[in-house]
Amino acid sequence: MHSRETAESALLESEERYRAVIGALEEGIVIHEADGTISSCNASACRILGLPQEQILGRSPREPGWRALREDGRPFEPESHPAAITLVTGQPCSQVVMGIEKPGGARVWISINSHPLCRPGKPEPYAAALSFTDITRRKAAEEELRRRAVSEREQAELQEKIRKSSTEWRLTFDAIKDAVLLLEPDGRVIRLNETARELIGVASWDEALYRPLSALNVAQAEPWRTIQALLPRVKATFEGATDQTRDEQGRTWDVSLSSVTSPDGQKGVVAVARDITDLVRLQESLRRSETMSAMGALVAGVAHEVRNPLFGISATLDAFASRFKRRTEYRPYMNILQGEVARLSELMQTLLDYGKPVRLVVAPERPEEVMRAAVAACSPLAAKAGVEIAETADPDLPPLTVDRNRIVQVFQNLLENAVQHSPAGGRVLFRAEASRNGEREGVRFSVEDSGPGFQPGDLERVFEPFFTRRRGGTGMGLSIVQRIVEQHEGEIAAGNRPEGGAVVAVTLPQWRKA
């Protein structure tokens, strides 16, 4: 009896001790009976869950007095509850995170460990003991960290996007074949694209950036001078301004300035310089061909009407000369009259040829062959003038798309001009080399003489009909040459060699089937 009392008292004492320990624990403890109901809980459980004991006891995973949530916010199914798992499997669970949402909406996060309680010899648990700690603050801290990580990632992504966008703009800016500059209203360069950098001729951006245009080496060259000239107007009116100008290399530039305002109110000027040389050349060629067909019809009409009376004169002169050939006193007059009539006849023929609408008969022709034919036709004249014609052609030149007779005529005219303008003992250089202008491939021919060259003011006019500085010349030679070259979709340009002497260059397209 005594021993039983002693045993009971010891048991009681032990239970008291355990209860005290459990009550003093920071962790919340709950006991789930085999049917899942909570049969006991400690003070920390009440504190952590924020519920009085009576609202905890008697609850089960199936009928909780709160909402149990998983970390991702989905509801916690009753059968996945650690108590349920341990009761069914007899296995412990550890660190299961669960959100408890109380009827008022307040939410706590707990981390749960569960242990099976078994009687000796019985494998299936009669209860499950759950201990849990409040991890709400840790969760909040984690959440905050996660949010920050997300925001940092988003920021990084945003920055990456901005960087990419800026690169794309840069590439676009640089891909523009026009020179584009962003200037401050006082003329300082803020931005410039690759085309502008190349044209200005600076190796790196730093050499041009944040410096006034007027301080650059090219300040006095076009198109930069025109940009500076237009700036004050744009600065004063905040309206756009455009102009056209020609640089020393003969390129034509279209310059346009427009005023821009950045979002922060900063004023700037965007200057665009576009090389419109080809366009202008095309327009000129078109205008010339229009003028030419109108003029050609007029000239041909006049020439026709002149030919009959001219023949009346020349035939009468011939008859007169024949009849009075023994009268020596008439002879000087006859010679002059016949000479003048012959000159007039020749001019009429030239005008007729010039005015005649031509239909080209093109075929593939070897450049060397065309050159040889033209040189052969000029050699008597060259021999008489004591001028040497030297021809050189690059190897492997492509065949040309030309009307052979007309192109031979072109080179013959150019060579004759060159011979006539060279002094005795002089030399005419006739060269051919491959040429490429964008997509167009062809051959560039040049005829250079050792004469005085073109007078600088004449260069603009040498292709005009009737323009000549040579006594007795009709001034039609180069006009006809230009006309034939343009009919072949070729190009012709006149200039002077740095070492003296004139040069006329003709570029003709290479053979391609129509």
Add this chain to the structure above:
Amino acid sequence: MKPRILVVDDEEAILRAIREYFEPLKYDVDCARELEEAEALLSHIRYALLIADLRLTGVHSNEGLELIRFARERSPWTRVVVLTGYGSAEVESDAVGRGVDAFLQKPMPLARLAEIAASLTRPTA
């Protein structure tokens, strides 16, 4: 016997000059200024050579071509030379198609015209 030539042109000065130039070269030269006149002469006289402009009265350009056709049909033994100031490539090929022996452009030295006339009228000479 001297070869006989018919020259047809509406310009009096040209007719006179050609006649004066050719007669000393041992040709008999007749002249006409209009199509009908030329056709009448061709119908009655046997000409060795016809030298004709294409435009006669200045209105049409096809009167000369008509004369050529007439000469080819009615006077096949007559050689034909066209001498004109209005020759285009089209007209020339038309004329050559009608059996013209030479197609010449005004103005032209009479000495050259005489060479051509000689080659057509005295091939064996």
